[in-house]
Amino acid sequence: MTGIKKFFYKIFLLGTIIVVSVWLFNKVFIAQSFSYAYLGGMLNDKHKIAEMTDSPKVLWVGGSSGSFGINSDRLEKFFGVPVVNMSFIAPLGTYFLTNDALKEVRKGDIVFISTEYDIEKYSTPQVIYEAVDYYPAGAIYIQKDTTLIDFIGHQMKHKLSNVKKLFWNIFSKNEAVNASVSDKTSVYFRNAFSKKGDIVSHVNNMPKSIDFFLFPRAPIDYAEQLKDLNYFVEEAQKKGAKVYFVFTPLAESTYNYGKIAVESVETQLKKQLKCEILGCAKDFIRKDTSFFDSFYHLKPATRDINTQRIIELYKKKQKTN
Secondary structure (H helix, E strand, O other): OOHHHHHHHHHHHHHHHHHHHHHHHHHHHHHHHOOOOHHHHHHHHHHHHHHHOOOOOEEEEEOHHHHHHOOHHHHHHHHOOOEEEOOOOHHHHHHHHHHHHHHHOOOOOEEEEEOOOOOOOOOOHHHHHHHHHHOHHHHHHOOOOOOHHHHHHHHHHHHHHHHHHHHHHHHOOOHHHHOOOOOOOOOOOOOOEOOOOOEOOOOOOOOOOOOOOOOOOOOOOOHHHHHHHHHHHHHHHHOOOEEEEEOOOEEHHHHHHOHHHHHHHHHHHHHHOOOEEEOOHHHHEEOHHHEEEEOOEEOHHHHHHHHHHHHHHHHHHHHHO
């Protein structure tokens, strides 16, 4: 073997060792963190709850504003059927949230869908790859990369990030491992939810500092999101379910700051959405002090108020039909 061939052979061998090592460490991290990972646990556990719940049922679909925003026990008492809170996180995008939730829609279900104003159609690579680590079924909702180089780059960046987290967990204290609903610090971990899917980990915790102005000010083009919402509505109705749209809770300061953005989304929804809408955006604007760690995430007490408002608007809608 010539010197140049030996050189390229060593380069190839070293590259293979690195790639295989990253792949193996990535698998170790996923296996190690599966028991406490927030996103992975949420996706798997909420689907299990829905699968085990008989229809007719009430199904709540959307981003994390729904996890923080409703009291499923109160809804269950009002409707007289089981309630499953299938809210995940807005960064997954409307394409993921709507198509994934359709799996759990059955004949006779009442479905409420509530998507954030600034939600995108597709998830970011960082979020979607983390989701798929723990929930492989979500791989079909990944936006295809335009080039092979982009695909390889996103994959390697994600896997290297997991390797970094693995060694960080080894050499430092991992708070998520021992997190529980009863403690006063933890919020985002696998067992953060009630048996119906509401987040309850923040009940004992102090509110966090919130940037109420991290929100769009210009009009938002919601056309692609509306395509996903309308596809969901049509497919759910084909299955024999009734669908309603509910606006997300929003902090007063955020609303005042981004009023043009909010009104642009509301106008598009009212003109183009193919299901009934409960109330209007202003019905769900709350004082800043009502929020926990985001201008979408309500405190426990305000969640009850928000749930009652939803019930009142639903009853009003039934009277007018």
